[in-house]
Amino acid sequence: MQRLKVNMDFSKYKGKYVALVGDKIVASGKNAEKVLDEARSKYGGKEVVLRKIPEQETLIL
Amino acid sequence: MKIEFPYVKEKANVVPFILRPLARVVIRNKEREIIQDMYIDSGADITLLPFSVGTALGFEIKKGEDIKRVGGVGGSKISVAVRTARMRIGEKEFDCRIAWCLSEDVPLILGRLDVFREFEILFKEKEERIVFMAIPVNN
Numbered sequence: 001m002q003r004l005k006v007n008m009d010f011s012k013y014k015g016k017y018v019a020l021v022g023d024k025i026v027a028s029g030k031n032a033e034k035v036l037d038e039a040r041s042k043y044g045g046k047e048v049v050l051r052k053i054p055e056q057e058t059l060i061l
Numbered sequence: 062m063k064i065e066f067p068y069v070k071e072k073a074n075v076v077p078f079i080l081r082p083l084a085r086v087v088i089r090n091k092e093r094e095i096i097q098d099m100y101i102d103s104g105a106d107i108t109l110l111p112f113s114v115g116t117a118l119g120f121e122i123k124k125g126e127d128i129k130r131v132g133g134v135g136g137s138k139i140s141v142a143v144r145t146a147r148m149r150i151g152e153k154e155f156d157c158r159i160a161w162c163l164s165e166d167v168p169l170i171l172g173r174l175d176v177f178r179e180f181e182i183l184f185k186e187k188e189e190r191i192v193f194m195a196i197p198v199n200n
Contacts, residue, residue: 004066004085004098011072017113030165033117033127036095050097052111052169054071 013053020049062195064151066101068186082184083193087149088159088196090118095170101182101191105172107160108148114169115161120144122163131160139164139169148176153195155179 008025010018019039027038032050039048052058068080082101087094088110095117099108110118122128122142134139141160148157157175183192 004083005150032095032111032113034113036117047096050095050114050169054168 010051011060015053015055017050017052020051021046062152064193066191066193067079068189080186080189082186083087083192084150085193086171088118088145089149090120090144093117093119099171101168101184102170102172103177103182103184105170107143107172107174108157108176109160109162109167109170109172111162111165111169112166113165115144115159118146128163129160139167141190150176150180150193151195153179153193 008020008023010025013025013028016028016030017032017035018025019035021039021043026043026048027035029035029038032052036048036050066082066084070078070080070084073079079153083098084101085096086099089095089098095114097114100120120142126142128140130138131141140163142163144159144161145156146159148155160172179196181194181196183194185192
């Protein structure tokens with residue numbers, strides 16, 4: 001499995017899901033299922049990783 | 062088995078940046094599998110997934126199902142249904158109960174139930190890394 005990336009800029013994706021293939025954001029949106037479907041249809045066979053980017057005001061308690 | 066994950070630096074309101082511990086986790090339900098980066102939350106009783114992540118895993122609400130209302134430290138409540146799925150962290154795979162939230166308004170949270178008993182977890186915040194050490198089965 002690919003290593004988790006730490007130095008990516010997700011500032012445009014606050015409150016959204018992003019799908020990652022390697023270092024690349026390949027899909028984004030408010031619905032995880034649609035984001036994954038889009039990423040897998042574009043990059044079938046490659047490892048797709050889902051991440052949800054918090055809003056700036058979110059505190060994880 | 063030992064696996065390490067990084068802290069990620071994220072913008073916040075209360076302070077300019079917050080370091081948050083993230084783990085790469087695989088969750089599988091029947092034939093569906095999602096690799097996801099989840100916030101490790103030692104204060105969370107149970108792993109929590111938003112609604113559309115659950116539907117992507119094939120979770121469904123059964124007719125007449127007892128939906129639970131649960132609250133966090135802030136007092137606000139969310140509706141959840143509990144599901145069991147296979148979870149894999151590193152090479153360690155196990156059954157994990159998950160609170161599937163019926164809205165999107167929650168992060169991807171890796172909570173304690175069924176997870177923290179499988180690992181010794183070191184939060185090395187100063188070094189910006191988290192270490193998961195699998196506990197052998199016969200311990």
